Amino acid sequence: MTKTHGRAEIGALGEQLAVEHLRGLGWRILDxxxxxxxxxxxxxxxxxxTRTxxxxxxxxxxxxxxGGPLAAVTPAKVRRLRRLAGLWLAASEGSWGQVRxxxxxxxxxxTRSxxxxxxxxxx
Structure with missing residues (x-):
């Protein structure tokens, strides 16, 4: 019998895999x-x-x-992310050459992996 995973568990697993990927690029996780x-x-x-x-x-x-995971990133979602990014920057220390x-x-x-x-x- 296979165990089914809830949305929160699936999201948490995806985030952990993404963080491992970013660390593999040599990036530092700030938040x-x-x-x-x-x-x-x-x-x-x-x-x-690159000070990004x-x-x-x-x-x-x-x-x-x-439609797959990328279909969920709509123009409205990108606008909201920009707003949140601005709020995070306003609450944080540091200067960056680039932000994206x-x-x-x-x-x-x-697939298996x-x-x-x-x-x-x-x-």
């Missing part, structure tokens, strides 16, 4: 699941080689029923 009244940022990371601060939206799916928003899409269950797609600079 995870940062919340304010307007929403949540999944991961805030620093690529210190990256706000990472993680989308995890177990199938393509809703990336999406890490994680697909679980289609998770599939991961990292899109840079979506907004």
């Amino acid at each position: 995870r699941n940062w919340r304010c009244r307007y929403g949540e940022l999944d991961v805030v990371a620093a690529d210190e080689r 601060l990256v706000f990472v939206e993680v989308k995890t799916r177990t199938g393509d029923v809703f 928003i990336d999406v890490v899409a994680v697909m679980l269950g289609r 998770p599939e991961l797609v990292h899109l840079e600079g979506v907004g």
